[in-house]
Amino acid sequence: MRAGRLLSILMLLQARGGMTARQLAEELGVSLRTVYRDVEALSEAGVPVYADRGPAGGYRLVDGYRTRLTGMTSDEAESLFLTGMPGPAAELGLGGVLAGAERKLMAALPAELRERAGRVRERFHLDPTGWFRAADEVPHLAAVAGAVWEQREVEIRYERWKRPREVVRRVRPLGIVLKAGAWYLLALTGGEVRTYRVSKVLTAHVLDERFERPPGFDLAAAWSAWAARFEAGVLVGEAELRISPRGLMMLGFHFGERIAAAAQANAGPPDADGWVRTVIPTENINVAHHDMLRLGEDAEVLGPPELRERMAATARAYAARYLADRSVPAGP
Known part of the structure; x- marks a missing residue:
């Protein structure tokens, strides 16, 4: 534990230029007394750390001092390579920079950690794009x-x-x-x-x-x-539904966990068929109408009246289209 904490102090000072004892204590979740002892231990080990006095003071490393990443644990080495997303990095114009940084990091790691980090890249891949859609075209x-x-x-x-x-x-x-x-x-x-x-x-x-x-x-x-304001501003309406157990289960897939959670929280007791009445947040009537159609036969819209009437009109149009006799006499 202490060795990891000493390395953390060294890395924090190296990255930030200087920090007070209180800042280090808050960052590491330890007492001021512990920070004082750890800094003393670093100094005794030959790390050129010194203290600046005064209101703007704090602990610093001698200018030009750098340390190699020899204290990194195997878990830390593996997790670093889970953060690499070459696709987004390339879109940002940093594809080559990312590849170069990873090469340097791999070279700085001991052989055992280098092998473990490489294994992560072989076995895990991060894809930030949602299903059934391509990533945005972003030329600028x-x-x-x-x-x-x-x-x-x-x-x-x-x-x-x-x-x-x-x-x-x-x-x-x-x-x-x-x-x-x-x-x-x-x-x-x-x-x-x-x-x-x-x-x-x-x-x-x-x-x-x-x-x-x-x-x-x-x-x-x-x-x-x-994002919270955006969601609150979009979901400005409500729809009252009578919904089947399957429809309730599919709400998260169709509309996301927020709407699914609202449906569960607002659900009444199930009837003899297992259907429940509930209320979910919706966008405007046009979007809500389109969304409710995705639930098909697993939901009945009870309100608001305008939305129910739209659903009824759509159902009548479907019936006229699909129940019409479109048989064609067979040819000779």
Whole structure:
């Protein structure tokens, strides 16, 4: 345990340049006294670590000191190669960089860990794209990613769903997210953080002007907050259903776990046939109508009235089409 903690302190100082004892204690989940003892042990072992005094002080390594990755455990070596996604890296323009970094990392590992890491690559593959769909075409992803890295403003021509369909925006790109095979850009525009689907960027002109990132901006937290608002803003309606056990089971497959969980939570007691009444969140009537058709004979829409009437009209159209006599007299 202590050897791993000493290596963690060394790597943290090497990566971040300097940290206070309190920061190290919070990062490692140990007491200040433990940090003091560990830093002393590193110094006694020959690691050139020193303390800066004053409010901006903390522990640092002597400039130029680097250590090799000789303390990495087998589990850590294996997990590193599970993070590699060559497809998305290539889309970002980093395919060659990723391959080079992995080669250097493999060369730095001891022989046993090198073998275990290679075994992971042979036996595990990460595919971020959803079923029954291809990944987005993102010709401007590399340019946008470069602007994110260099903190340069970008002028984009963007296609959106409402009119006017095409708009021009000058944005300050803060980060990029890959979600189920689709790339999204989070950027500052008009004084607020907005989200753009990168496949809808028609042109991207990286400008010379640089910008400062908002202090404390957390990309993961910003994305989670936007995704929650997006889902809440989309699922604005409700549908009351009478649904079979099979239909209830298939809700997660058709519509996702959030709607399936709502159906389970709102379900009443089963009737003699095992069917239950429940309420699920839906989008607008048009989308809800299309979605309910996917459940086929395993669900009956009870409300709202407009949705039920649409389902009835569709059922009548189906009956007229499929029950019509389309027999053709046999030829001579």
